[in-house]
Amino acid sequence: MTLRAGVLVFPGSNCDRDLVVALRRAGAQVSTVWHKDAALPVGLDLVAVPGGFSFGDYLRCGAIAARAPVVRAVVAFARGGGLVLGVCNGFQVLIEAGLLPGALMRNAGLRFVCAPADLFVGTPDSPFTNGYARSETVTFPIAHHDGAYFANPETLARLEGEDRVAFRYRANPNGSCGGIAGVLSENRRVLGLMPHPERAVDPAHGGVDGGRVFAALVETAAAGALQGA
Amino acid sequence: MLKQGVLDPQGEAVRHALGSLGFPGVGDVRIGKVIELDLDATDEAAARVQVDAMCRALLANPVIETYVVDIA
Numbered sequence: 001m002t003l004r005a006g007v008l009v010f011p012g013s014n015c016d017r018d019l020v021v022a023l024r025r026a027g028a029q030v031s032t033v034w035h036k037d038a039a040l041p042v043g044l045d046l047v048a049v050p051g052g053f054s055f056g057d058y059l060r061c062g063a064i065a066a067r068a069p070v071v072r073a074v075v076a077f078a079r080g081g082g083l084v085l086g087v088c089n090g091f092q093v094l095i096e097a098g099l100l101p102g103a104l105m106r107n108a109g110l111r112f113v114c115a116p117a118d119l120f121v122g123t124p125d126s127p128f129t130n131g132y133a134r135s136e137t138v139t140f141p142i143a144h145h146d147g148a149y150f151a152n153p154e155t156l157a158r159l160e161g162e163d164r165v166a167f168r169y170r171a172n173p174n175g176s177c178g179g180i181a182g183v184l185s186e187n188r189r190v191l192g193l194m195p196h197p198e199r200a201v202d203p204a205h206g207g208v209d210g211g212r213v214f215a216a217l218v219e220t221a222a223a224g225a226l227q228g229a
Numbered sequence: 230m231l232k233q234g235v236l237d238p239q240g241e242a243v244r245h246a247l248g249s250l251g252f253p254g255v256g257d258v259r260i261g262k263v264i265e266l267d268l269d270a271t272d273e274a275a276a277r278v279q280v281d282a283m284c285r286a287l288l289a290n291p292v293i294e295t296y297v298v299d300i301a
Contacts, residue, residue, distance in 0.1 A: 106239060150235060
């Protein structure tokens, strides 16, 4: 089966097109979904929440977007076993919506960081990361001001114990607890990460390491193995 | 306000700046935010219940922040 993906668009999203291109290039059938829509298109396998500055980052990054009508539908979709990917501001939105634990705070160095980041693959055990080997190093760009992952010690221990750290920075660029760059939900079907895999899918981007996230999703769908969606 | 134990890099930067301006004895700086709400409610207790619900639903992030409500 072809992977059917919906990419959300909020006022201030600026990586929505990048996600559409990366997903289509991998072979997915992609539509975009406006934030005021109260329902998702029927039959989606994956909802992708893009990077950007939704609602101007007012109050807290992702806070206003997380209360948008479409996100209520995304929460229900995720609770029903649907796949959800949040990149950068999308990760902030998923955390604010309560789909992933912790918080994303101002970078420890107080600067906006925009650079390629070397990451360790924390776990290949998810529909997003099964194209990588555990502890393999990959390079995705990062571009954020509020990307320091924070969670209390109990939550961090739980994430580590349940093998839910999807990606970890080789050299921590923002003060994230445990160098965490991306985390999985308890059912491993929601992934949020600050680095941008969709900006590393073409040699002209400087690297293609991110393409395997989208290829893995498409291949899992083709194998008919997206159970629960 | 950020909870105790949550690193506040902005507060740290302000603490350094105060030190470099020659203000002595500043141990810790924590930066929070103030949100003013103009409500229709005339009853203080009702307003407090309403604002507390707003804090939990949107205004504060309980993972990293605490909040207090003052009614003027």
